[in-house]
Amino acid sequence: MSIRTLSSREVYRNPWLRLREDEIERSNGARGIYGVVDKEDCAVILPLEGDTVYLIEQFRYTIQQRALELPQGGWESADVDPEELARGELREETGLIADSMTYLGMLWIAYGFTRQKQHVYLATGLTPAGTDPDPEEHDLVLQTATVAEFEQMLLDGTIQDACTVAAWGLYKLWKEKQASAVAAQ
Template sequence: MSIRTLSTREVYRNHWLSVREDQIERSNGVPGIYGVVDKEDCAVILPFEGDTVYLIEQFRYTIQERALELPQGGWEQAGVDPEELARGELREETGLVADTMIYLGSMWIAYGFAKQKQHVYLATGLTPGETEPDPEEHDLVLKTATVAEFEQMMMDGTIQDVCTIAAWGLYKMWKERQK
């Protein structure tokens, strides 16, 4: 290991995350400090039917803007089955129930300062139902786009969510290998 942790101190905690400050020593002996955001695993879901991609629009406080993205989130508890989480988030945010969930992979979100893994699922065979949003998600709006529109929104900056863009990349690589 090239960095040794000398001490850890939790500086903040709420229902969704904790922040810690680690005193470290690098392999060259130089001391330093790391601020780390710890969050439980989450999921991002690509609900896809025919040529239609289902998206969520919501206000994102950190950027003070409404953002368009794939359904995603976590349950703030350890040990949750990733597929169960993905199915739950899909239902909560969109009301959609998927016949099939295909695991496309996982990725670390912003591991330069955060410890959170996101599991990526392709959801197909979609049946509409009732949404079950969390209190923080009261302003969610379900949107649809064709694949061409979706890709254009990523290219022109309408969609800037890295998790959405990365999930689409995993899907495209998975799809290419299905041939």
């Protein structure tokens, strides 16, 4: 291990996150402070039906603007089944339920400062069932785009959410592997 923790103290806590400050020593003997945000696991969901991608637009306080992204979020509790979480977030934010949830992988959201895993799911066989947003999600707007429109939004900067971009990358790799497996048969 190249960094050793000498001490750790919690600086702040709320229902969504914990902030700690760790006194560290690097392998070269240099000491320092490392700030870490601890958050529970979350999920990002790619709702895809035929050529239609379902997206959420919402105001993101940290950047003070509305953002377009795939549905995503967490439940602020440990030991939640990732698929249950993904199904719940899909329903809360889009009002859709999925016949099939395909696990595409796990990502660390921003491990330079936060310890939070994000599970990536492809949701298909979508059926409207009514939304159930959290109070903080009162301003969510459901939008749809064709795959070509969605990819153009990724390229032209309309969509700047790293989790959405990464989820699409995992999906494209998964889809390519599926096509290769079929071709090999």
